[in-house]
Amino acid sequence: MAAVGGEDNSAVNGGECHDLKSLLAGDERDFLVRNNGDQVRIANLEGKTIGLYFSASWCPPCRRFTPQLIETYGELSSEGKGLEVVFVSGDRDEDSFNGYFSKMPWLAIPFSDSKARDQLNKLFKVRGIPHLVILDARGEVVNEEGVEAVGDYGSGAYPFTLEKINKLKEDEEAAKREQTLQTVLVSPSRDYLISNNGNKVSVSELEGKIVCLYFTVNGFDPCDEFTVVLAKIYRTLKERGESFEVVLVSLDDEESSFKEGFASMPWLAIPFEDKSRERLVRYFELETAPTLVVLGPDGKTLHTNIAELVEEHGEEAWEGFPFSQDKLDLLAEKAKAKLEAQTLESLLVSGEIDYVIGKDGVQVPVSELNGKTILLYFSARWCGPCRAFLPKLIEEYKKIKDKDSAFEVVFISDDEDQNSFEDFFSGMPWLALPFGDVRKKSLSRLFKIRGIPSLVAIGPTGKTVTTDAKLLLLIHGADAYPFTEERIKELVENKEKTGEEQEETKEGYVCDGDVCRKA
Numbered sequence: 001m002a003a004v005g006g007e008d009n010s011a012v013n014g015g016e017c018h019d020l021k022s023l024l025a026g027d028e029r030d031f032l033v034r035n036n037g038d039q040v041r042i043a044n045l046e047g048k049t050i051g052l053y054f055s056a057s058w059c060p061p062c063r064r065f066t067p068q069l070i071e072t073y074g075e076l077s078s079e080g081k082g083l084e085v086v087f088v089s090g091d092r093d094e095d096s097f098n099g100y101f102s103k104m105p106w107l108a109i110p111f112s113d114s115k116a117r118d119q120l121n122k123l124f125k126v127r128g129i130p131h132l133v134i135l136d137a138r139g140e141v142v143n144e145e146g147v148e149a150v151g152d153y154g155s156g157a158y159p160f161t162l163e164k165i166n167k168l169k170e171d172e173e174a175a176k177r178e179q180t181l182q183t184v185l186v187s188p189s190r191d192y193l194i195s196n197n198g199n200k201v202s203v204s205e206l207e208g209k210i211v212c213l214y215f216t217v218n219g220f221d222p223c224d225e226f227t228v229v230l231a232k233i234y235r236t237l238k239e240r241g242e243s244f245e246v247v248l249v250s251l252d253d254e255e256s257s258f259k260e261g262f263a264s265m266p267w268l269a270i271p272f273e274d275k276s277r278e279r280l281v282r283y284f285e286l287e288t289a290p291t292l293v294v295l296g297p298d299g300k301t302l303h304t305n306i307a308e309l310v311e312e313h314g315e316e317a318w319e320g321f322p323f324s325q326d327k328l329d330l331l332a333e334k335a336k337a338k339l340e341a342q343t344l345e346s347l348l349v350s351g352e353i354d355y356v357i358g359k360d361g362v363q364v365p366v367s368e369l370n371g372k373t374i375l376l377y378f379s380a381r382w383c384g385p386c387r388a389f390l391p392k393l394i395e396e397y398k399k400i401k402d403k404d405s406a407f408e409v410v411f412i413s414d415d416e417d418q419n420s421f422e423d424f425f426s427g428m429p430w431l432a433l434p435f436g437d438v439r440k441k442s443l444s445r446l447f448k449i450r451g452i453p454s455l456v457a458i459g460p461t462g463k464t465v466t467t468d469a470k471l472l473l474l475i476h477g478a479d480a481y482p483f484t485e486e487r488i489k490e491l492v493e494n495k496e497k498t499g500e501e502q503e504e505t506k507e508g509y510v511c512d513g514d515v516c517r518k519a
Contacts, residue, residue: 018139020045023123024086024109026116032086032107035098040107047137048082049159051146052120054131056090057100062130064253066103068150069132073105075155082137083158088120090129134160152282154275172283181207181299184283185247187276193247193268201268209243210322212306213293215286217251218261225441226290227265229310233318234266242321243297249280251289294323311445343462344370347446348410350439356410356431364431372406373482374458375469378449380414381424386453392473393455394429399478406460407481412440414452457483 024032024042031039053069055062069085076083085106091097097111109116120126124133124144132146142161143149149157153168175183185193185203192200214230216223230246237244248269252258258272270276280286284293284304292310294303302323310317313331320331348356348366355363377393379386393409400407409430415421421435433439443449447456447467455469465483466472472480476491 018135018141020050020139023120023139024116026110026113029110029113029116033110034107035101035104045084048084049137050135050139051083051085051160052088052124052133052135053085053106054088054090054121054124054126054129054133055100056092056129057096058092059090059129065130065147065151066100068154070103070105072150072155076158077105079155081155081158088117090117090121136161151278154278176283179300181211181295184213184280184295184299185211185270185276187274190271190274190276194271195268196262196265206245206247207299208297209245210297210302211295212244212246213249213280213284213295214246214267215249215251215281215284215289215291215293216261217289218257220289223290224261226307226311227261229314229317230292231264231266232315233310236315236318237321238266244321249277251277251281296322308448312448314442314445339464342464344374344458345462347443347458347462348439350442353437353439357434358431359426361434369408369410370462371460372408373404373460373465374407375409376443376447376456376458377409377411377430378414378444378452378454378456379411379424380416380452381420382416383414383452389453389470390427393453394427396473396478397429400481403478404481412437412443414440459484 021030021042024045030043031041032045033039051069055066057063073083073085085104087101087104087106087108089097089101089108089111091100091111094111101108109120111117124131124141130147131144132150133141134143134146134149136142136159142159143165146160149160149165153165157164157168182203185206191204192202193206194200216227218224234244234246246265246267248262248265248267250258250261250269250272252261252272255272262269270280284291284301288305288307290307291305292307293301294306296302306317306320306323309320309328309331313320313335316334317331319334320327345354345366348354348369354367355365356369358364379390381387397407397409409428411425411428411430411432413421413424413432413435415424415435418435425432447454447464453470454467455473456467457465457469459465459482469480469483472483472488476488479491480488
């Protein structure tokens with residue numbers, strides 16, 4: 001939501017009925033306008049449910065929501081339900097207002113009547129847009145969260161009262177308790193899924209299978225990378241004859257983007273135009289993308305999201321099928337054994353790529369780093385926090401190197417091009433993986449890198465010491481080296497001891513050198 005103030009929305013005149021003419025008219029105006037210039041008398045709205053739509057063309061969330069509201073408005077109009085929407089513009093000029101309003105099938109406060117628009121914003125305490133206030137036929141405010149109601153339930157939320165919304169939520173909870181594959185994947189107008197060649201596949205054909213619902217966005221790097229791994233897992237399970245299917249639930253805003261992403265996927269999908277996509281996002285309380293929900297053979301939810309498991313185990317995640325607890329435990333044991341056997345070579349050698357690089361691209365064999373404490377530095381030039389952290393890291397790097405030469409940093413770039421990589425790396429006194437190196441993906445997955453800058457400490461034996469070395473450096477500086485639990489515990493104990501000694505001097509003594517005297 002685009003903020004236009006600093007306070008939270010709160011209930012407006014709860015229980016009070018507004019007179020529409022007093023609410024919507026201007027000093028010398030008793031009409032609203034359509035986008036073709038026609039005037040509609042405010043009196044014609046009497047007895048209708050009214051939605052006051054506060055929005056603006058400059059606001060991206062508004063531009064995303066307006067098509068949803070147009071669709072809902074059209075459906076209710078075709079059903080003969082008495083809903084009218086009144087656009088209260090937050091545009092900065094009349095040309096912007098006209099361009100935005102031209103796409104809307106409802107009424108508006110004339111842009112020229114800024115006084116009326118300002119009064120409505122003030123009355124309904126609009127602090128962010130899009131904002132949709134619903135008034136019933138008597139002019140009483142029944143819902144100030146109209147955007148959420150329309151976004152979640154569309155025309156099904158009519159007449160948008162809190163009682164109606166609560167009933168819809170209760171129905172959803174009841175549906176979860178009685179969940180089947182049909183209740184999840186079938187809609188009133190559709191009992192099939194589609195393949196990327198346009199074929200329709202009946203949902204009933206998936207009965208008795210393990211079904212994964214894949215929520216993703218085309219063009220978002222983490223999702224695109226996840227899709228590649230999931231496709232390999234999918235093909236492996238299919239080749240093994242497992243009773244398994246994946247269903248795409250696209251989070252794309254544009255159909256062209258949906259088609260582009262779906263074209264490379266070997267599984268099925270809910271059609272882009274189907275509203276079930278939005279319903280399932282809410283139903284499974286989606287928080288992030290990618291998300292991979294697992295439904296069991298009975299249609300019940302086994303796991304709300306195994307995306308992290310796939311990211312952790314990569315293509316080997318297929319060994320967790322059918323994703324029962326015992327299978328997941330075996331995967332965890334395998335990962336633990338792999339971690340215990342970890343060496344610097346297993347981390348930094350990939351096929352014939354057995355080196356890192358120094359300045360001017362000079363190759364440094366990974367074997368030369370054996371026996372050293374290594375910091376893997378995930379960073380990028382485009383990242384503001386990374387650029388801000390770099391001077392601190394260089395400072396502490398030099399301090400540690402002065403104390404122990406058996407220490408090194410390896411830069412793992414997330415830059416978008418070679419020039420950016422070279423420019424950023426040129427200011428670093430350590431080593432790096434070459435730009436675009438295949439090892440970056442495996443290391444990012446292994447250490448679950450969710451943001452940059454990030455520092456992972458690898459000990460002299462090649463074992464992981466900590467994935468939170470950045471925080472330790474910020475707190476303790478070079479003293480954190482070699483980043484082991486023992487070293488950090490020692491620093492904390494020393495700090496606590498020093499603190500206790502300082503507290504004792506506050507009891508009336510002043511310490512000078514080796515002598516403490518009463519003040």
